[in-house]
Structures are given as C-alpha cells and as structure tokens.
Amino acid sequence: MEMLSCAITGHRPTRFKFKYNENHALCKKIKNSILEVFRILHDKNGVTRYYVGGALGVDIWAAEILLSLRKQPGYGDIKLIVAMPFENYYSGWDEQSKKRLLTIIRNASYCTTVGKEAGAVSYKKRNYFMVDHANFLLAVYDNDRKVRSGTGQTVNYALKKKCSIFFVHPDTAEITRKV
Numbered sequence: 001m002e003m004l005s006c007a008i009t010g011h012r013p014t015r016f017k018f019k020y021n022e023n024h025a026l027c028k029k030i031k032n033s034i035l036e037v038f039r040i041l042h043d044k045n046g047v048t049r050y051y052v053g054g055a056l057g058v059d060i061w062a063a064e065i066l067l068s069l070r071k072q073p074g075y076g077d078i079k080l081i082v083a084m085p086f087e088n089y090y091s092g093w094d095e096q097s098k099k100r101l102l103t104i105i106r107n108a109s110y111c112t113t114v115g116k117e118a119g120a121v122s123y124k125k126r127n128y129f130m131v132d133h134a135n136f137l138l139a140v141y142d143n144d145r146k147v148r149s150g151t152g153q154t155v156n157y158a159l160k161k162k163c164s165i166f167f168v169h170p171d172t173a174e175i176t177r178k179v
Contacts, residue, residue, distance in 0.1 A: 005049035007130035010058025010140030029173035051130040079109040085126040
C-alpha cells in the first residue's frame, strides 16, 4: 500500500497580525485548525508522512503539532520529514527559534537538505521537493495576490500537480479544501 503524504506551507510570523506572539488567540486558533487538518488527513485519508520546510512560523508550529500528535494513541505511525533549503539556513535566527528547530530535527523521522547554496533557488527547490513527494498540501494561506511569497509559489505548484489542498486562512483560521 502506498504511503500517503502531506506537505506543509505557510507564512512567516511577520505576515500574521500577532507577529511572534504565539499566545495570541488567533495564533492558537490557527494551530488548532492545523491540528484538525492533520487529524482529518490521518484518520480519514490515511496520511502518515508529513513534510515541513523548517521555516519560522507555520513550519515550526506544524512540526511541533505533529511531534505532539505522534505521541497520542493511534498516531504513532506519523513520520515527520524536515526538508531544509540549504545547510545552516537558520544560522541568523535567535537562539530560542534555533533551539526549537534543532529539537524538531532531532525528533523528526528524517531530515534532508535540498539546495546547495543560500538563496531563493534553494527555497524554491525545497518547496517543489515537498510538493513532488506529497498527495496533499496544507497551506496557511489567503491567496492575496499582492503578496509575493514562497507560500504562494508552493500553492500554485501544488495546484499544477493536482494536489488536494487544505487551506487555513491566516486571518480567521477557517479551513477550506480544494480537491
């Protein structure tokens, strides 16, 4: 039986009204929506493999939610794959964020580095790599065309690849689905 998988994409904290304040009600709502989508993917669709890009914001939240979910009864089969754009891309991060990412990497099922050097090409390669390995995409994204983003690029690539997409709106946490 084929192992079904889901790639995760979403905005950096600066895009959200609450910035880096994860205690904000909207951030908690978004995290709950992400968890709800993971439960739907796992329980109703049989998705057990999840790809995150290891970026600040949605990637980190999703990875931590998955690692927590994996500890719960019935979810022990979850595999978390961290796809990094290039070596040490997080070197300029604050210590707390670095610590969170390194904990995720340590607890992930697998970690891979997709690109060779720092820059947009490696981020795009990483995003496409995740979609190329996924049946589903979870995108915390609002389709605001005025904002050029790797998240938008990833969503457009997933649409082209005919991935089934779950959207979580960054301003409302509302879940919608495009099959």
